[in-house]
Amino acid sequence: MRVLNTMKGVPKKAGQYMKLIKGFIITQVEDGYVAIVAGGESLRNENMRKFNGMIRMNKTAAYIAELMKNETNEETLVRNFVEKFRTDEKIARENIQTVITALSGAGLIQ
Amino acid sequence: MKSTLKKELRKNGYIVQPVVGDSMMPMLDEKSDAVRLVKYTKKLKEGDIPLCLSGGKYVLHRIIQVKKFYCITKGDNRSATEKVSKRKIVAVADGYYKSGRFISFDDPEYVAYCRKVLSPDYFYISPELVYTAKLYTAAVKESFPPYPDTNVDWKKITAICKRQKISASVYFAAAKISDSIPGEVFSQFRADYDKNLRKEILFEQERKAIFEAFENAGVLYMPLKGIVINTLYPHRGMRQFADNDILYPEEKRAQVSKIFQSRGYTSKLSSGVHDVYLKSPIYNFEMHRTLFASDSPYVSFFADIWQRAKRKSGSCEYIMKDEDFYIYFLAHFAKHFCGGGCGIRFCGDLYILRKYLFEKPGFDKSYVENAIKKLSLCGFEKEICEFTRNIFELGNFSDTKTLSSFMTASAYGDVERQVIKEIKSEGKAQFILKKVFLPYTQMRKIFPVLSALPPLLPFFWAFRLISCFTDKNKRKSAFFKLKIWKNTEIKKSNNR
Numbered sequence: 361m362r363v364l365n366t367m368k369g370v371p372k373k374a375g376q377y378m379k380l381i382k383g384f385i386i387t388q389v390e391d392g393y394v395a396i397v398a399g400g401e402s403l404r405n406e407n408m409r410k411f412n413g414m415i416r417m418n419k420t421a422a423y424i425a426e427l428m429k430n431e432t433n434e435e436t437l438v439r440n441f442v443e444k445f446r447t448d449e450k451i452a453r454e455n456i457q458t459v460i461t462a463l464s465g466a467g468l469i470q
Numbered sequence: 471m472k473s474t475l476k477k478e479l480r481k482n483g484y485i486v487q488p489v490v491g492d493s494m495m496p497m498l499d500e501k502s503d504a505v506r507l508v509k510y511t512k513k514l515k516e517g518d519i520p521l522c523l524s525g526g527k528y529v530l531h532r533i534i535q536v537k538k539f540y541c542i543t544k545g546d547n548r549s550a551t552e553k554v555s556k557r558k559i560v561a562v563a564d565g566y567y568k569s570g571r572f573i574s575f576d577d578p579e580y581v582a583y584c585r586k587v588l589s590p591d592y593f594y595i596s597p598e599l600v601y602t603a604k605l606y607t608a609a610v611k612e613s614f615p616p617y618p619d620t621n622v623d624w625k626k627i628t629a630i631c632k633r634q635k636i637s638a639s640v641y642f643a644a645a646k647i648s649d650s651i652p653g654e655v656f657s658q659f660r661a662d663y664d665k666n667l668r669k670e671i672l673f674e675q676e677r678k679a680i681f682e683a684f685e686n687a688g689v690l691y692m693p694l695k696g697i698v699i700n701t702l703y704p705h706r707g708m709r710q711f712a713d714n715d716i717l718y719p720e721e722k723r724a725q726v727s728k729i730f731q732s733r734g735y736t737s738k739l740s741s742g743v744h745d746v747y748l749k750s751p752i753y754n755f756e757m758h759r760t761l762f763a764s765d766s767p768y769v770s771f772f773a774d775i776w777q778r779a780k781r782k783s784g785s786c787e788y789i790m791k792d793e794d795f796y797i798y799f800l801a802h803f804a805k806h807f808c809g810g811g812c813g814i815r816f817c818g819d820l821y822i823l824r825k826y827l828f829e830k831p832g833f834d835k836s837y838v839e840n841a842i843k844k845l846s847l848c849g850f851e852k853e854i855c856e857f858t859r860n861i862f863e864l865g866n867f868s869d870t871k872t873l874s875s876f877m878t879a880s881a882y883g884d885v886e887r888q889v890i891k892e893i894k895s896e897g898k899a900q901f902i903l904k905k906v907f908l909p910y911t912q913m914r915k916i917f918p919v920l921s922a923l924p925p926l927l928p929f930f931w932a933f934r935l936i937s938c939f940t941d942k943n944k945r946k947s948a949f950f951k952l953k954i955w956k957n958t959e960i961k962k963s964n965n966r
Binding site: 385387389390394396398413414 | 665668675705
């Protein structure tokens with residue numbers, strides 16, 4: 361996944377419940393997936409403005425983000441990820457933490 | 471500058487002044503050239519280049535006609551003319567410096583250039599306009615674009631793309647030659663594409679919700695124009711658009727208004743053909759009650775469009791048949807082209823529509839031909855299809871006059887061109903009278919109470935005139951049109 365290195369994220373703790381902000385849209389485009397937020401809020405957010413109000417993601421990141429539209433925590437995400445992609449917990453956790461950090465840094469997690 | 475100018479002219483008899491802007495290209499390039507100015511002797515002729523004070527600025531354009539008290543001037547790189555009082559002329563050019571080399575106006579090469587510029591067939595188009603057109607056509611037809619010349623002005627190209635609303639499209643061509651494009655320019659194209667993709671995704675979501683509301687309320691609807699055309703372009707987010715156009719039955723107006731209001735929209739209700747619904751940050755829906763105004767030559771052809779369109783099974787959505795969609799697009803194109811002009815994107819849409827619709831099995835070309843004949847669009851269609859085929863399929867950009875007409879307009883046309891066209895067809899007196907004393911049929915649309923009380927027409931004329939001066943935007947628009955009216959000459963020789 362293209363990691364958004366320029367973003368400062370505040371990693372959520374493993375058991376902490378989180379959810380994406382309202383109006384979050386994930387859609388498939390030609391070269392992957394994009395995430396945008398309906399409404400002007402995303403462009404008032406400095407990080408989102410850097411990416412023209414849109415974050416590009418690959419398939420795995422889009423899957424994680426889609427799960428986060430409903431309230432969830434890291435453990436649940438890891439369980440779902442392992443089952444979906446048939447991978448081990450360590451890889452799942454790394455991917456999930458990367459996505460959480462990026463989305464949190466963009467102010468997209470409440 | 472005025473005092474320096476007078477001082478230098480008095481002292482040396484001349485002054486050398488660098489130029490600003492591109493209105494006198496190719497003769498004068500602001501990057502490298504300067505003009506030599508001498509005292510104005512009150513003996514002017516066609517071809518002379520006076521320095522005039524206009525609106526607090528100095529303007530240097532060529533005289534194309536001399537009158538008793540004023541001259542008609544025009545930039546070599548412009549199509550619009552200006553009327554300049556002789557009292558506003560402060561100096562006159564007698565030569566110029568081209569990349570440091572002095573060229574006198576007696577120079578045979580310059581004399582030949584001047585003769586060429588003054589001929590009625592002369593037309594100059596900047597290399598940036600041509601190259602932008604090449605990038606755009608390459609993007610839309612997904613071919614490899616030409617590499618730019620080393621001295622191409624990218625600032626001008628990005629400005630052209632912005633005005634034409636084709637940056638998102640041009641990004642796709644730029645991506646293929648990104649090594650030849652300055653980094654910040656390429657980043658801007660990418661940013662414009664991203665913004666447009668985001669806008670398209672947001673509009674898709676919003677449209678889905680609005681259509682659901684229409685379905686629940688039993689409101690019939692027919693997506694028009696860009697909603698359909700966008701899906702035919704090679705890439706999502708490629709075609710920039712301003713709004714979504716939807717046709718619906720007039721009797722559902724109140725219901726539609728309620729639906730939009732419940733979703734947080736503000737409305738600009740009109741007694742014309744459509745209402746506009748707006749919601750921050752980007753949503754703009756034009757809800758059409760008819761396809762054309764009642765006085766349009768196309769209105770009767772489309773009067774039974776609902777009967778000809780196909781209803782989606784189990785839905786309130788209607789799809790215009792391909793042949794009618796093409797004819798409607800052409801009529802809409804003609805309306806803009808013959809009015810204030812339009813940008814190259816209309817040619818892009820035409821190319822895409824002909825590529826996808828005409829090749830579809832069962833597309834009835836004879837139906838389209840007959841309809842176009844009926845609507846007197848044959849000549850227009852022939853001309854515009856030939857031009858589009860030349861630039862998209864043959865890579866032939868030699869029709870510089872038509873190309874410039876598209877590339878110098880904004881995406882949907884210019885008020886200035888529209889006004890000049892009206893003045894030249896109606897005459898100056900008639901133009902002013904019509905603007906001040908709008909016909910009753912038009913006044914009734916703006917002030918619906920006139921339908922019940924026609925004798926109040928003079929009162930509303932006065933009210934409208936006063937509001938032109940009290941409303942800041944109306945005042946600005948009125949003075950802008952008045953300035954064009956003042957500067958427009960109605961003579962055959964000025965019709966360039």
